[in-house]
Amino acid sequence: MDVSIIGSTGYGGMELTKLLHKHPNARISSLHSDSAAGQMLSEIYPHTDGVTDMLLRPVESDWIVANSDIVLLATPSGVSSRLALDFVDKKHPVIDLSGDFRFMDEKLYEKWYQKKSAPYRYLKEFTYQIPEFFKKTANSRFISNPGCYATAVLLGLAPLVQNNLIEETIIIDAKSGLSGAGKSLSQSSHFVNAHDNMTLYKANQHQHIPEITQQLTAWSATYDKIQFSTSLIPVSRGIFCTMYVQLREKKSVDNLHDIYQQTYLNKKFVRIQPKERLPDLKQVVGSNYCDIGMVYNEKTNVLMIVSVIDNLIKGAAGQAIQNLNLFAGFPEDDGLDLVPSYF
Amino acid sequence: MDVSIIGSTGYGGMELTKLLHKHPNARISSLHSDSAAGQMLSEIYPHTDGVTDMLLRPVESDWIVANSDIVLLATPSGVSSRLALDFVDKKHPVIDLSGDFRFMDEKLYEKWYQKKSAPYRYLKEFTYQIPEFFKKTANSRFISNPGCYATAVLLGLAPLVQNNLIEETIIIDAKSGLSGAGKSLSQSSHFVNAHDNMTLYKANQHQHIPEITQQLTAWSATYDKIQFSTSLIPVSRGIFCTMYVQLREKKSVDNLHDIYQQTYLNKKFVRIQPKERLPDLKQVVGSNYCDIGMVYNEKTNVLMIVSVIDNLIKGAAGQAIQNLNLFAGFPEDDGLDLVPSYF
Amino acid sequence: MDVSIIGSTGYGGMELTKLLHKHPNARISSLHSDSAAGQMLSEIYPHTDGVTDMLLRPVESDWIVANSDIVLLATPSGVSSRLALDFVDKKHPVIDLSGDFRFMDEKLYEKWYQKKSAPYRYLKEFTYQIPEFFKKTANSRFISNPGCYATAVLLGLAPLVQNNLIEETIIIDAKSGLSGAGKSLSQSSHFVNAHDNMTLYKANQHQHIPEITQQLTAWSATYDKIQFSTSLIPVSRGIFCTMYVQLREKKSVDNLHDIYQQTYLNKKFVRIQPKERLPDLKQVVGSNYCDIGMVYNEKTNVLMIVSVIDNLIKGAAGQAIQNLNLFAGFPEDDGLDLVPSYF
Amino acid sequence: MDVSIIGSTGYGGMELTKLLHKHPNARISSLHSDSAAGQMLSEIYPHTDGVTDMLLRPVESDWIVANSDIVLLATPSGVSSRLALDFVDKKHPVIDLSGDFRFMDEKLYEKWYQKKSAPYRYLKEFTYQIPEFFKKTANSRFISNPGCYATAVLLGLAPLVQNNLIEETIIIDAKSGLSGAGKSLSQSSHFVNAHDNMTLYKANQHQHIPEITQQLTAWSATYDKIQFSTSLIPVSRGIFCTMYVQLREKKSVDNLHDIYQQTYLNKKFVRIQPKERLPDLKQVVGSNYCDIGMVYNEKTNVLMIVSVIDNLIKGAAGQAIQNLNLFAGFPEDDGLDLVPSYF
Incomplete structure (x- = not known):
């Protein structure tokens, strides 16, 4: 091709x-x-x-x-x-x-x-297409690839939203490396400003918000609003997305873990972490993985989900190749069998 | 002295x-x-x-x-x-x-x-003493200086908790530089692991949790539990603390801003940011300031508060000197008139 | 004033x-x-x-x-x-x-x-004025403050050049943090380019070369040319300058050390390191110090000198204040009694 | 295999x-x-x-x-x-x-x-084997893979030494990322020490010195001593090696460039840069390339050579695979067709 x-x-x-x-x-x-x-x-x-x-x-x-x-x-x-x-x-x-x-x-x-x-x-x-939830349609010749933040958020929330487990507000605290802002020049991407710094920008105003809520409501009509913060941390690549949701009813850790594993059964690029383990950013950078971990707080009934991706791969180019593979009927991981760089 | x-x-x-x-x-x-x-x-x-x-x-x-x-x-x-x-x-x-x-x-x-x-x-x-809320007591000869995370959290939440404005759960997503973990050696503080990385550790298990809830309940008995996450970001110094709270009732941005300014009237080391402006980490590093900004989301009725400090100064040594100054009757900013390094 | x-x-x-x-x-x-x-x-x-x-x-x-x-x-x-x-x-x-x-x-x-x-x-x-070698002149009302690289180089070489100890070529390999290039925007100062990178620029073409040779020849006419490389390393502040010179005749380490200490006797802001110890960059950042160490190689008769400064302080603003103090007759360290930040 | x-x-x-x-x-x-x-x-x-x-x-x-x-x-x-x-x-x-x-x-x-x-x-x-200069021998069943610094130095100097062009002392100023020191814990690899810092260690005492001189003298008996400095810069991966040599006689830039290109004709992993262009560190990190550039100073007759490698790939594992390929008779770039990560 x-x-x-x-x-x-x-x-x-x-x-x-x-x-x-x-x-x-x-x-x-x-x-x-x-x-x-x-x-x-x-x-x-x-x-x-x-x-x-x-x-x-x-x-x-x-x-x-x-x-x-x-x-x-x-x-x-x-x-x-x-x-x-x-x-x-x-x-x-x-x-x-x-x-x-x-x-x-x-x-x-x-x-x-x-x-x-x-x-x-x-x-x-055009079809907006998260490859993990891909279904072949008439339009699949024109594909809109999801945004980087939206990818981390939607993969992290899908099991809960599709099963309608969340009560009310979804709070998303997402952090991104500087490559997320592209190569155009600005004071905020100047090394002297970005290095040793952390900045929160576009609180509740990021353009990925409607993309996220559009997909959430497609899964379950209730979830039409989110609290969404995006920050820059001094790394080049990677999104570390922390999400907090109140559950409708108390759940066991085992049960929650099962729901996540079920949702991503046979989805090679989503790796649900062992129980109580949270992924760090580096374990996906350089790869097409989205790694997801969660910790449940029985006292507050809050579930915290951490979802990490490489913003340029799973959040952009890698996901596009994954969509291309699905479009062309190639194996889903063609060109994407990448080992995270880690060191 | x-x-x-x-x-x-x-x-x-x-x-x-x-x-x-x-x-x-x-x-x-x-x-x-x-x-x-x-x-x-x-x-x-x-x-x-x-x-x-x-x-x-x-x-x-x-x-x-x-x-x-x-x-x-x-x-x-x-x-x-x-x-x-x-x-x-x-x-x-x-x-x-x-x-x-x-x-x-x-x-x-x-x-x-x-x-x-x-x-x-x-x-x-011993008296646990946040200098901004200092009241001279019999015990003030033995002072327990607040922890770094606790300082950022408590200064950020005080105006809301003291005025009993928060409904339910308080969600705290705090990020710290590596100096927060001290100079002892571990894989997590090895440069190759910490650089280009972000890690969330001790979710809901950090030892500053009881210190925070002890003070929150002292201010208002309701607030006896928090959702508390602590992460490491690849900087040496600084805590960037993002907090999400649901308000009991809708408030105007002006009103919220007033409440914060009122609480910290004449408190030199807390700088409430102009409306809708959020502080970045660097604007306090190297100084004894705690800078606080907030953004209110009318849709979700969630108020996000960002509180930043230098963990080694306002979160430790600087606050200790501030407490020493109060103890000794010196001007509160003796030795603390520091310009953030920024560059 | x-x-x-x-x-x-x-x-x-x-x-x-x-x-x-x-x-x-x-x-x-x-x-x-x-x-x-x-x-x-x-x-x-x-x-x-x-x-x-x-x-x-x-x-x-x-x-x-x-x-x-x-x-x-x-x-x-x-x-x-x-x-x-x-x-x-x-x-x-x-x-x-x-x-x-x-x-x-x-x-x-x-x-x-x-x-x-x-x-x-x-x-x-105008008088070009390195404060360590200041002599009051008629022109001292108009002072030209030395450049950052020139400061690190000249303080590092002065003892050798003033005593005419160097044979032939002087090789200077200087590395600077990104603040050295100022706040103007360029791809080379974009975080994504500068982070995790090192770049050598303007080899033998840096504008500090004539400033350096002008001063060297003022000290000893022989030294009218240098080999000069300038690199960017991913830090915000600091110059780490490594210099290699062949000595005219073999010298003992003790003797060389004495010559350096003699030159900077009572010069508060130049700290000659203990024998065989080389300074690291951080030990001066945040201060007006220029720290100098050296290692002599008997086999090759090459003396390596390392000179480190904070480019914005000793290499610019701090040195300017030092010059102002000398101009005004204030104590030389007025406003400059700074502890390096280190952590 | x-x-x-x-x-x-x-x-x-x-x-x-x-x-x-x-x-x-x-x-x-x-x-x-x-x-x-x-x-x-x-x-x-x-x-x-x-x-x-x-x-x-x-x-x-x-x-x-x-x-x-x-x-x-x-x-x-x-x-x-x-x-x-x-x-x-x-x-x-x-x-x-x-x-x-x-x-x-x-x-x-x-x-x-x-x-x-x-x-x-x-x-x-055992055979000490730089794959670019590989000749099959009886011992090639037991291969000693070159050290990381030695690789950058030897590939950078080979064209000059093999052609006997250098007069006297060779000065090597090599900088390495922290992974060069391995994963063992020490204060020097603690994030808070290594970040925002640069340190020169083991001046003229690094254990790669005899490995380098052994190979240099094998190429041309004269070059039995070097001036060798090794520094740590705050990156995880990569060696940036700057070398200064005085040439026996004046050479044109074209001539020097030809000699380098001739030496590495058909050597896929050594990329001689266009004339007057110096490589930056990032252009090889993540790959098996050694990129070499040089700048000649007619005034001082000093040639500066910059050689960059990924210390863990070309400086270790990648070179080992390259040696394995040569041993096994596989194409030299099997498993090594890597695009530098750059961003």
Whole structure:
């Protein structure tokens, strides 16, 4: 399968390139970047020399349609919404990593992203697809890949929400490494500011909130609001997501553990931790795993769930490859059999 | 005022030395360390050469009583409980930075610290003293200095609890730098493990829990339980404490802000942030400040409070000096007029 | 003494503010910043609230001359050269922290800085002043403060060069934290690039080279060239400078140690390490110290010298205060009695 | 090919496990660790669960000889010397990653390692093998894998030394991440000490010195001494090695560049950088590359060479796999086609 990547020089695009380099059944047929067209990738990223180096081509949809089987959009929100249209018109398969096709509702998008939405007739062509809950549909040719925070949150809450176990408010305290904010320059990503620091930003205003509640209510109508905090911690990669929920009724630890294991039976990339063990961030960084642990407090009837992912892999490029595998009928872990780097 | 420090080579002891070096009304008369007695401090810590260097003496209570006006115990829990007794017997003023004299209840201590408690007749001599809520008492000669997490939590919750505004469960998600765990060696503090990582430890089992609930219930009997998580983030110093509480009734942001400002009127070391602004960690590191910000979610009626401190200063040595100043009748900020380092 | 600071919101300016806050004989009378005039400092840097907060005023030389006794220019190279002229004309004392007044030669400046030089008649008013080698001169009203790398290098080499002990080439391998590059934004200072990385930049092309050789040849005409490498390491503050020189003749370790101690006799801010001990970076960060250690290799007759400083203090603001103290006749360590932070 | 690993739970052993997991022609048949025998690897390293997890077996040479084709010793110096003997006696192939079989001289080993050497009759069975300079010999069944610093240095100097271009002293200023010191606990690897710090240790006393000079003199008898400094920088992985040499005669940049390219023609894992470009550390971390750049200073006739590697891959486990591939006749990059992680 020939794959074109648009937005090749961003963090997401680079990670796609790295993962596809080892994919047994798909290969990168072309890299595209309007800002860097004509350059070799290694001129910008010397580390790719001799490994994943390739010419960066301009973004020309006709050329791409003619020369690849699928296109991966690793472009920022506000860009995908424009670039995807041609491919949809030409019925050329697309997986979009941005937030632009995650809603069926132009207004909702425009409220949270403060950008012009793609028209509804294109939105409805897309399927928002968490691969662990994938069901083949007519639309699966156009896939909207979940956001990084949304992935960690939804995989962490799914067993509880699908079984309707939570009473009221869901409190989410998510921490992300700096790569989550992309490579654009700002004082908040300046080393001197970010190093030795922790910052909480966009409290209850992060654009992944409607994406999360849309999916939660699809699972169980009650859960239409969340308390959502996002912080930056001084690491490059990884999301450490802590969630607090009050249970409708007291549960045993064994029972809760069973529910989680049941939900992710045969889901290779979700690793439910042994009882009472919580994952640390590093045990997933460099891999496509989402590791989930939980601790139940009998006194307060609060269940704390910790869900960790590599934001650039399971939270972006890895999940996109997983969706590509499902789309193409490849084994789900093609190109994703990664050992976390740990050290 | 002549001050002796016991436990001089630990992080807390070193910070006391640094702060007292600039104190206008108190001076270090002697440093004590059983493990390093006979050495100069600079043999262990070359950075002190020519500034705060001094001979390290053995821990001999008679000598100390004869040669200083007050003794600061920067010794670990389980050590203070033994060392303090002599000074209490001799009515020599003590400020203890460990957890050993924070409860009036031997059993409670032994349950949470898994160590032998000091006898009750000594416990009752001590006052647990948050300087912002200081009231001179008969016991103020023996002061138990609050723990680092407890300081961040209690200052962050005091306005709400004292005014009885919280409904039910208090959820606390606290993150600390590695110095919080002290200088003893373990895999979890090895650079290769801690760097680029985040770990949640002792969920609902941290020994600061009873200290927090003891004070909360002293303020308002209802608040006898908390949900408490403690994590390590890859910084050396600082606690970033995020708290989530459901309010009994809806409040305006202005109203909440007023309540906080009222509580800390004329309290120099607590800086309530402007409305809707949350502090970052670095804005207090290197200083004795506790900065507090909050964001109210009208939808969920959840108030999120963020409280940040330097764990070694406001969470330990700085607060101890603040308590010393109150004890001695010095201006509260003697030796504590510190500009956060920030860069 | 009333001090005005121009360029108050850069790293150097902020550090000046912090140091002068504790100065017993000088005080900040005004802060100036063209880009931020009209704002309070705490609007940009919340950590200054209640401590060093002040109104930021526009840069108006008449006002400044009327309202202060001396002006500190913490402005970038290319800006000082323009701003300083008025003050020189008005004979208002200036300490400039930029590279703009370090040479007596317009061409030399323009070659290395790629910027227009201040006119020679202004250059000659300035004295390049390493406080450890200060001699009061007619010009000492206008002081050019040494650069950060130059400080670490010159203090490390002075004993050898002044005594003419080095044969041939001097090899300097200097490493700096990210604050050395200032707060302007670039990919190289983006957290994701700088973290977990090390980069060598401007090999033999750094603008501190002519400043170093100018001083070396002033001490001993032979030393007119150096091999000079500058690297970024993932810390915020500090310069770790390793220098390798071949000695003219074999020397004993004792002898070399004596020469260093002799040179810095009664120089409080240079701490020669015990024989065979090398300083680490942290033992000076947060202080005005320059710590120097050396190891002699009898086999190769190479002496390795390690010199460490805090680039923002001894390499910039601290040294400027030291120069101000010398100018004003204050004790040399006024405002500079700082304990390295270490933890 | 069935591979046994001894010392499986150290950094080197873990990296071998990770690399062999993706090897097309070799597989791990067993992991061995005396200290952890009987446990699953994932009990110690949860990140391996479901990927590289395996039972840890005791170190029993008979069992290993019977159940694998080759044994990789990822044990510390002083342990390999003892464990390897049995395998040599039984003519079972060994690749040893420690320093124990790098010399043909017991005394030399004992001087630098301060440990008992393996007997000479075993030493002489081993070949010290830099894969880039591999020539099949009778002994190639017992391979001693080069040390991490030695690898970076020797690959960086080979073109110059083999062509006899250097005049006199070679100055090496090498910096390493903390994983270089292994997982054992010490104050120097405690996060609070290593973070925000840089330390120079073992100046001219590092045990890789004789390994380097042994190889240099094998290439050209003149180069029997080096000036060698090793530092720790606050990263987990990577060696950044800066070398300074005076050339015998002036050379053009083009000429020097040609010599390097010629030496490494068809050597996939050495990437000579474009002229005047220096590699940064991150461009090799996570890969088996050694990237080399250089800058020539016409004024001083000094050539500076920068050589960067991932100390755990090219400096240990990756190089061992490369040696295994050469031994077994597999393609040299089997299991080593790794894209540097970069972000």
